[in-house]
Amino acid sequence: MGVDIGLDLRKAVEPDRVHRGVYTDPGIFELEMDRIFNKVWTYVGHESQVKNVGDYWTVQIGRQPMLMVRHSDKSVRVLYNRCPHRGAMLYGDRSGNVGKGIICSYHSWQFDTDGKCKAIPLDKGYAGTRLSIDSPDCSMKSAPRVASYRGFVFASLSAEGPSLLDWLGPAKVAFDDICDRAPEGEVEVVPTCFRVIQNSNWKIFLENQLDALHPSVTHESTGRAAGDIEEQLKKKGGEAPLSYHFLSAFATPITKWDVFQTIGYRHGHCILTGYMGLRPRDPDTLAYEKVMEKAYGKQRMEEIFGVNIHHVLLYPGLSVQSPLQQLRAVRPLAVDKTLTEIWHFRLKGAPEAIYRRALGYYNLVNSPSTMVNADDLWNFWKCHQGLASDGGDWVSFHRNAGQDPEENGVVTSVIGTSEQPMRNQFRAWAEYMGVN
Amino acid sequence: MAKKRKSLAKKSRAVKSKASPRKANGHDLQREVEQFLYRQAECLDGKRWQDFIDLFAADGTYWMPASPEQTTGDGVPSIFWEDRNLMSVRLRRLGHPRAWSQKTAWGTNHVVGNVTIEKESGNAIVARSRFHMMEFRNDSTRHFAGSYIHHLTRTREGLRIKLQRVDMVNAGGPYEYVLQAWV
Ligand code: FES
């Protein structure tokens, strides 16, 4: 690597505390790119983003610019977004359709949507050289592994490693929970992607996702503001839309968050339970339940609605909020810069009102005008600043350390605010980094 | 110099009067709308949030689309899609003593221009304009620009906004941090 990380990685992670350098050292960030992001399954996108043959989306995996594209055999391919001739990036925009083929804007080499070179202009020039159009050197390189689960496409830049399903383990419930809530058993992407950049290390965001200790503190202002207006609307005799509840729930007192639970799985994945109260007895929900019962039968429907999930974290790159059909993909850009790509989905076959519920959350919590993440991102930035200081070397994850019961590698928190998810993430981190 | 300015002003009034005929009573709609837009910008830059909200009609909406192709914010993702109730949530949040990200000094400066009256019929007026906004926050600056479309209604209290559409030039781009107040 040639990067002096100035920190002995073996001493950086302890079971209940972590050295601040793992958040701020640019050398460690480079090692993370090599040892974590080049190895794991990374969320690329949803199949419905590339409905038609030739549709593509550009996406970053680790440091690599990649292309998700629908091939003529209908399979979804993930290719390096790079021309094998002189290395030009093939698509500099975000999405589109390749049309007759992938054509490089520099010297017009042409490729099929599986990356295979179709044509090289003036190819006589290559006669007698050691380059032939059939050689793999002339084709776009594919991601070593691509797999999808219920329409959610992942790729890995490593040929070796657990299969997607093995890697997801029980955390695959994130996608089951989203899709099962659709009467047709699948979802469709809403083709708007909000992108928000955090000026902080990627791990700070992941640690926040299942941090039940923070909402009532960080989000008190928004929670209370929404609660006040919610009350006013009720007093006026109306019902406040559910979106007010989404916001006011953030002010739930700190003591109440303990009734939730976090469950830590292998590879750093984790679930926060705590159903978000999405089964009110209003006409919209009742109409939805009718469609669901017709699709699944009463018993199966109850099972589906009984899944008790607030958030699922798929370490190290995806935070899924399955009951509201949205997810945030994490793209680390630098040691102190993290891009989040935020998507939401329609439940196929569900009434429009159910989509609007998710949309309310997407707009209010996940859009660039968010009154919620405004304070999160501010805290993340402050965390990063504090961790870069010499005011102390350790980050504490001692809360309920040693108390969470573990069975077959699955750790269940004793209380919702246990720092179990963070300890679990660093267990995986140390394993990936080869320092456990 | 003074003379030149005067003649320019005359000229521009002449052009304007073609696009939006002055009413018989000498009422200058162009000027009235411009003053209204400037006042709104002053509310934002002066952080007079309640005054800002009060410029909206009771059923008024502030809308910042997620993309320029959108024709309504109803049922589709938007950066902002707020009625007066949601605006009041934002106002309360901004003023809450523990709105943490409000602790850092910040301020904005809006310049609104290129105001054209697109339509006037009865009490309904549609005006298009463009804005530049510089924000100072957390010891650095951000620059935003875009266009406004104001659907206005004339009430006894004066002009009020039925719908304000705010198209950011960078609507589809990544946001460094977020937008805490209306733009
Ligand atoms: S770099 Fe692509 S054709 Fe030359």
Ligand SMILES: [Fe+2]
């Ligand atoms: Fe938060």
